[in-house]
Amino acid sequence: MCRCDRRTIMHLFLLLILQATAAFGQIDPAHCRSALGMGDKRIKDEAITASSQWYETxxxxxxxxNLEEGDGAWCPKGQLEPSDSQYLQVDLGSLTFLTVVGTQGRYARNSGNEFARAYRxxxxxxxxxxxxxxxxLGNTVIEGNKDAYTSVIKDIHPPxxxxxxxxxxxxxxxxxxxxxxxxxGCLWDDGLISYSAPEGQPMTxxxxxxxxxxxxxxxxxxxKRKLSGGLGQLTDGxxxxxxxxxxxxxxxxxGYDYLGWRNDSLGSQGYVEMEFVFDKQRNFTSMKVHSNNMFSRGVKIFSSVSCWFKPRLIAAWEPEPVTFVTVLDDRNPSARYVTxxxxxxxxxSIRCRFVFADVWMMFSEVSFQSVDTIVPTLLVPSPAANEETTGTTSLKTTVSPSPSGPPEDVSTPILIGCLVTIILLLVVIIFLILWCQCVCKVLEKAPRRILDEDVTVRLSSCSDTIILQTPPVPPRSGHTPGPVNTDPHYERVFLLDPQYQNPAVLRNKLPELSQSAEASACGGGYAEPDITQCTPHQCFHSNAPHYAETDIVRLQGVTGSNMYAVPALTVDSLTRKDISAAEFPRQQLIFREKLGEGQFGEVHLCEAEGLTEFLGEGSPLPESDGHSVLVAVKQLRADATSQARNDFLKEIKIMxxxxxxxxxxxxxxxxSSDPLCMVTEYMENGDLNMFLSQREIESTLTHANNIPSVSLSDLLHxxxxxxxxxxxxASLNFVHRDLATRNCLLDRRLTIKIADFGMSRNLYSSDYYRIQGRAxxxxxxxxxxxxxxxxxxxxSDVWAFGVTLWEIFTLxxxxxxxxxxxxxxxENTGEFFRNQGRQIFLYSPPLCPPSLFELMMRCWRRDIPDRPTFEGLYQALRPQVNSEQRPPGCRLGRGFP
Structure with missing residues (x-):
């Protein structure tokens, strides 16, 4: 039987506490987005002041x-001049990690029209x-409102x-x-109000x-090359x-995310000294330092750290430090938290000296765990008698003598009790995790349903702007308001109208769904009258999208790719004679990669040997110099149904x-033999989504550092x-149904060609809503x-084109x-239908010219006749491209494959 002395128990307890804080101690800006209390009045009136006001009201x-009390808003006195510095001040009551600001103007039940177009x-x-x-990027002005009633939510980067x-x-x-x-935002539990450190350095x-x-x-x-009295990237989350x-x-x-120092640039001291100042006296349990460990480039976590403590700012530093020694890891180059x-x-106040373990030392975050209650310093055994090594860290602690004798006999039962409690909690947590996994597996098998309750939106976007249309809506007569959502983590955006749950009400409110138009709405909805004949009941499934399984197959296509919708096309008698494409020798297709799959087929990336010569003059392929050509091959599975086989032949005829x-x-x-295959173009530069996401907007910095980039002219082209x-x-009356950047491919000269098989790729599965278990x-x-x-x-393709433009200008x-x-x-789609001003639009990308964003908004108009045509969109976009610039394919060589 193994005996554990009191010292071992104490260290086990300490390590469990440190591991728990290492997992949960760091603030996360993506989730620190709770409303702080202006709208629900948790922030009291006396905490809100201003430099001036026009009237008492x-x-x-x-x-x-979202409140309209008094005369509807705060208004500073007089008309503002550009040089004015009027302000609205809010006392949050305690240190707060502020991540988002929302603003409105004065609407005052349609009697006001004053708002701030920008603010600091x-x-x-x-x-x-x-x-x-x-x-x-150093900008101090934040874009505000464009009208009096729309809420504009702005992320604060950095917080x-x-x-x-x-x-x-x-x-x-x-x-x-x-x-x-x-x-x-959320409460700033660290209490840290400033840190001081040597200035970071460049690496060449x-x-x-x-x-x-x-x-x-x-x-x-x-x-003097030192930072003092402030906060920055080490506390931005x-x-x-x-x-x-x-x-x-x-x-x-x-290197932007790290504050880093080179050993020889700090003289012969061999360490970096940092000082941390807090809002009040605290009992500190641990410090977490996120450090880079890319040792192949001369970067390692610190070898040791010593921290001194000062109980008051005017007091002297206590002579005895806490020293912590790390065991360096030369096998795993991952950045990590060191606790x-x-x-x-x-x-x-705390002063810490971090000792170099290599040429460079880099930190991205520093956080502290503490308790507000001031208690005597925890006594631990002397360093001579106790140096424990566990895992990858070695603990060496400095102690003070006890004035009242050994404390271990008194504290042992408490420590044992705490340890048992932690173990029981861990067991409960493991059980809950296993139970949740089981429940999730069951839920995944059920079709997704539209929520029956009021919808709330968690403000957890990384984007900078969202627009919430919120003009006041009077309550319906006889309607008793439900309980107000008091959860500070959520902000109510819009209510789910009961008519969205009742298809009959929805159908009656839409002219195009009247009894006289039901047939065209069902049959013509896909522009394929011969395929999608359906009853009103099939078109409006209760509490879920109405798509039947047969509709799903024809939306997705048998190979998992999108299937173009076209005017009525007879499919009953499709045979090889209806196909004009030439038969290619199957043995000359060399498999390279599986791109995706559908219910009855797959899409492969292949090399086609001799394809250019096979196609002869007029081939759409570039000169291959005798090399094989990359192609996409859609292949029907051997177990496909006769209907799937017919659909596949139909797709070939369409293509x-x-x-x-x-x-x-x-x-x-x-x-000529099974499995049936169709061979389409595949572009060397892949799809536009992947291409743009790996690039930045062209600037002096991208040129100087050889960073792959694109210009505004490139995006317009x-x-x-x-x-x-x-x-x-559109000229052929074809409807694409899945236009997006993932379905736009680029060749080596960056010519874009619209494709149709993004739906089949696992890479983009999150872009699709799952019905009956399939994207x-x-x-x-x-x-x-x-x-x-x-x-x-x-x-509807025009609508998707507007979203595709938005993708392009967000890169x-x-x-x-x-x-x-x-x-x-x-749910938001229901708001577009109801058109009561509560729908959420995509925000204007920073790179997007105002005229182009206006064009996007026209694509998203509620009424179909109000949307532009593709001919109109083409004519509107073409003049915006700078005709003096060379084509993108001729000048985008920097950093491109």
């Missing part, structure tokens, strides 16, 4: 988002020293740690300004891009990647009719090519009538409506 206490933020932790917020916040309206002309506000190594490891968002003083040259932010330089135990030492310069071509077929391809499809509907790109009615037309860094879950996207 437009005082600062009325600056509450000032902040302070003590109400005395005020600092100006700036974004990661702010503050107690007091001031919103300062910015205006160019003389104008009257009014504001309503909500602030989002042959064969690698220039990297700068300075603290670019630091809001304190930069003096952004954790650096394993490769320090990669970043989580866009349009920044390599340093601080043994419940009491302090208001053979397409011959546009911006449309993927059917090259040849293998249908890509948009024109897609519009050209869709114009061609089927690209609802984030679909028009409201396609989701609610199953109606696919050229006008595909974000999924459309990333704020919303799939179910909430469907």
């Amino acid at each position: 437009t005082g600062p206490q009325y600056a509450r988002l 933020l000032n902040y302070s932790s003590d109400g005395g020293l005020w600092k100006s917020w700036r974004d990661r 702010i740690i503050t107690r007091y916040i001031r919103l300062m309206p910015v205006t160019k002309p003389f104008t009257t300004v009014c504001m309503r506000v909500e602030l989002y 190594q042959p064969g690698y891009p220039f990297a700068s490891f300075n603290d670019s968002t630091y809001d304190g003083v930069h003096e 952004v954790i650096g990647l394993d490769d320090f040259l990669l970043t989580r932010q866009y349009n920044v330089w390599p 340093v135990p601080l043994n419940r030492r009491t302090a208001k 053979s009719r397409l011959n546009g310069p911006n449309i993927i071509r059917l090259l040849c077929v293998c249908v 890509m948009s024109v090519q897609i519009a050209s391809g869709m114009k061609y499809l 089927v509907l690209p609802i984030r790109w679909m028009a409201w009538e396609s989701i609610l009615l199953g109606k696919f037309t050229t006008a 595909c860094k974000e999924q459309p409506y990333s704020l919303l879950s799939d179910e909430q996207v469907i």
